[in-house]
Amino acid sequence: MTSGGTEPSAGRRWDRLVDFVSRGNGRPGGVHVPLSRLGLPGRAWRLLTWALAVADLVALTRTMWACLGFFLVFPLLWLVHTRYWAAAAAVVVFGVGIAAALFVQGEEDWWQAALVTVLVCLVTGTWVTRVQMARADLMTALADKERAMEALARTQGELAAAEHAAGAAAERERWAREVHDTLAQGFVSVVALSQAARAEMEEPEQEGGPALHERLAQIEEVSRDNLVEARALVAGRGPSALSSGGLDAALRRLAQAQGRRGVEVSLCAPAPADLPPALQVVVLRLVQEALSNVVRHSRAERAEVLVSAHDGELVVTVGDDGVGVGGAPEGIGLTGMRSRVESLGGTLVIAPLRADGAGGRHGTVIEARMPL
Numbered sequence: 324m325t326s327g328g329t330e331p332s333a334g335r336r337w338d339r340l341v342d343f344v345s346r347g348n349g350r351p352g353g354v355h356v357p358l359s360r361l362g363l364p365g366r367a368w369r370l371l372t373w374a375l376a377v378a379d380l381v382a383l384t385r386t387m388w389a390c391l392g393f394f395l396v397f398p399l400l401w402l403v404h405t406r407y408w409a410a411a412a413a414v415v416v417f418g419v420g421i422a423a424a425l426f427v428q429g430e431e432d433w434w435q436a437a438l439v440t441v442l443v444c445l446v447t448g449t450w451v452t453r454v455q456m457a458r459a460d461l462m463t464a465l466a467d468k469e470r471a472m473e474a475l476a477r478t479q480g481e482l483a484a485a486e487h488a489a490g491a492a493a494e495r496e497r498w499a500r501e502v503h504d505t506l507a508q509g510f511v512s513v514v515a516l517s518q519a520a521r522a523e524m525e526e527p528e529q530e531g532g533p534a535l536h537e538r539l540a541q542i543e544e545v546s547r548d549n550l551v552e553a554r555a556l557v558a559g560r561g562p563s564a565l566s567s568g569g570l571d572a573a574l575r576r577l578a579q580a581q582g583r584r585g586v587e588v589s590l591c592a593p594a595p596a597d598l599p600p601a602l603q604v605v606v607l608r609l610v611q612e613a614l615s616n617v618v619r620h621s622r623a624e625r626a627e628v629l630v631s632a633h634d635g636e637l638v639v640t641v642g643d644d645g646v647g648v649g650g651a652p653e654g655i656g657l658t659g660m661r662s663r664v665e666s667l668g669g670t671l672v673i674a675p676l677r678a679d680g681a682g683g684r685h686g687t688v689i690e691a692r693m694p695l
Contacts, residue, residue: 368399368402368403369403369404372396372399372400372403375392375395375396375399376396376400376417376420377420378392379392379393379395379396380417380420380421380423380424381424383421383424383425383428384424384427384428385428387428389424393421393440393444396417397414397417397444397448400413400414400417400448401414401448401451401452407449407452410448410452411445411448411449414441414444414445414448415441415445417441418437418438418440418441418444419437421436421437421440421441422434422436422437422438425437496662499655499659513542513546517542520539520542565600565603565604565607569596569603570592570594570598570603570606570607571592571594573607574590574592574606574607574610574628574630575590577607577610577611577614578590578614578628581614581615581617581618581626584618585618586614586617586618586623586624586625586626586643587624587625587626588614588625588626588627588628589625589626589627589628590627590628591627591628591629591630591631592628592629592630593630593631593632594606594630594631594632594637595632595637595695598637598695601667602637602667602693602695605663605664605666605667605691605693606630606637606639608659608660608663609639609641609660609663609664609689609691610628610630610639610641612656612657612659612660613628613641613660613689614626614628614641615656616656616657617641617643617645617687620645621643621645621646621647621686621687622645622646623643623644623645623646623686624644625643625644626641626642626643626644627640627641627642627643628640628641629641632695635694635695636692636693636694636695637692637693637694637695638690638691638692639689639690639691639693640688640689640690640691641688641689642676642686642687642688642689643676643686643687643688644676644686645686645687646685647675647676647685647686647687657673660689660691664691664693667693667694668693668694669691669692669693669694670691670692671689671690671691672689672690672691673687673688673689674687674688674690675687675688676688
């Protein structure tokens with residue numbers, strides 16, 4: 324256990340030692356700051372430093388005052404060599420020169436003085452080098468962090484722009500659904516009623532008759548309802564049909580309105596009275612769009628609407644006895660229905676009511692299931 328835990332630790336220490344000894348700072352010109360700021364190449368600095376070292380050693384053979392030159396030579400030896408091992412070797416070589424100069428001068432403790440000087444210089448230089456390397460690592464880390472922060476800021480900006488674009492697209496889709504399910508449906512009803520009124524006006528026996536007056540009254544009613552829906556849409560309120568009598572009353576009025584357009588609608592809606600407002604809106608828009616499609620496209624005579632709740636689900640079913648969907652692609656209305664249902668975690672299924680029918684009338688059933 325001890326050897327297993329010691330060997331990796333020793334290996335890491337050895338790796339750090341090798342890295343420390345062999346590392347260089349990569350400074351332009353091959354020297355440390357501040358020498359690199361003066362513009363001379365590293366080779367020129369090393370030649371000048373060794374020339375000064377030789378001159379100081381020569382002076383040391385004549386006077387001890389030359390020891391003051393050590394305070395200049397030793398720092399320069401560390402500064403002009405960017406590798407630790409090179410600087411340490413230069414200090415040792417200069418220390419040998421000091422010992423030789425003191426021996427020539429006749430000093431008795433020549434080797435002790437040279438040894439102490441070299442050791443002090445090596446310890447001090449090693450500490451300074453480690454501090455400088457740590458500072459360089461810190462500056463590199465700060466630069467990396469700054470680049471990472473800039474990249475993060477760019478990513479956040481791109482994400483905000485994407486979220487803004489997605490929000491704008493979702494808002495456009497919501498407005499498209501609301502306009503299609505309210506104003507567009509009302510305009511379609513107005514057009515259909517106007518066409519029926521004009522056809523009745525072209526019949527001489529019906530000119531000015533009760534049927535024409537009824538059509539005009541229906542056009543006025545639909546137009547007023549459309550105006551109310553438009554005001555509610557602009558104000559950001561819910562459907563105006565839900566404001567008077569709730570969902571059941573709104574579905575009954577919707578069934579009666581479609582009945583006046585030639586389709587007999589059977590309504591069975593024993594839905595819970597405490598449905599969330601969002602779920603009520605989806606049910607109303609779903610039935611509204613489904614019955615509108617029945618009247619406009621299916622050539623059906625009868626339609627049935629069933630709203631029920633069981634097993635924690637609200638099930639809305641709209642069926643008709645028309646010609647069926649016939650594999651036609653989904654338009655804006657059906658796509659909007661599916662999007663509304665799926666936004667509440669539900670599913671929407673559109674299928675033929677029967678596999679085969681008389682006169683090519685298969686019928687269509689739309690079933691939506693949404694969690695309560």
